[in-house]
Amino acid sequence: MRWKVAILTASDRGSLGEREDTSAQVIRELIEEEINGEIIEYRVVPDEKDEIMAALIEMTDYFKVDLILTTGGTGLALRDVTPEATLSVIDRQAPGFAEAMRMISMQKTPRAMLSRAVSGIRSRTLIINLPGSPKGVSENLAAIMEQLPHALGILTGREGDHGYEEA
Ligand SMILES: Nc1ncnc2c1ncn2[C@@H]1O[C@H](COP(=O)(O)OP(=O)(O)OP(=O)(O)O)[C@@H](O)[C@H]1O
Ligand SMILES: Nc1nc2c(c(=O)[nH]1)N[C@H]1C(S)=C(S)[C@@H](COP(=O)(O)O)O[C@H]1N2
Numbered sequence: 001m002r003w004k005v006a007i008l009t010a011s012d013r014g015s016l017g018e019r020e021d022t023s024a025q026v027i028r029e030l031i032e033e034e035i036n037g038e039i040i041e042y043r044v045v046p047d048e049k050d051e052i053m054a055a056l057i058e059m060t061d062y063f064k065v066d067l068i069l070t071t072g073g074t075g076l077a078l079r080d081v082t083p084e085a086t087l088s089v090i091d092r093q094a095p096g097f098a099e100a101m102r103m104i105s106m107q108k109t110p111r112a113m114l115s116r117a118v119s120g121i122r123s124r125t126l127i128i129n130l131p132g133s134p135k136g137v138s139e140n141l142a143a144i145m146e147q148l149p150h151a152l153g154i155l156t157g158r159e160g161d162h163g164y165e166e167a
Helices: 022-035 049-062 082-089 096-106 110-114 134-156
Strands: 004-010 038-045 067-071 119-122 125-130
Touching: 004 022, 004 049, 022 038, 022 067, 022 134, 038 049, 049 067, 049 082, 049 119, 049 125, 067 134, 082 119, 082 125, 096 110, 096 119, 096 125, 096 134, 125 134
Parallel strands: 004 038, 004 067, 067 125
Antiparallel strands: 119 125
């Protein structure tokens, strides 16, 4: 199964072109290598709730990707609004991904408790928030990667509840 994946970077500096988006590059490499995913859409927006919501809605409703990974804007700074934008567009919460990421990340750094990342589902798309830094991205993604193919299989109806593909 070749999963269709979108990357959304929420970053004021990134949207101004002031910094190379190495976090998105880390996501792309890990998704391509680990779950044979295809990045079909990539967008950088400033830390504005409306712009993040609009990008998430387009990626789900128009591009119909299986998975959206956001990076950035999950911390405590006043401009960090990625979790609020995500909660505004999802139909159902799927908190286990964010819980697992924080739990496993706490073993790397106590700063992990500063992440307000959320995870949920809009239609048939799984949306997961990752932190902004490349290190945070790779450590958080590593915590959930193994479960993604099964989760996406169930969500998209391409896999039964048993962990194997239906005929
Ligand atoms: N997309 C990114 N690519 C590479 N490094 C990033 C990215 N986003 C954040 N970082 C780095 O991660 C660290 C913490 O991220 P944080 O979200 O606080 O970034 P920031 O630069 O303050 O935010 P913003 O980009 O919204 O202005 C910083 O060292 C920052 O440079
Ligand atoms: N595994 C892991 N999780 C992590 C980090 C990290 O370095 N590794 N950084 C933390 C920090 S310092 C912050 S502020 C929050 C939120 O990051 P964001 O505001 O860039 O989204 O993620 C946290 N989660």
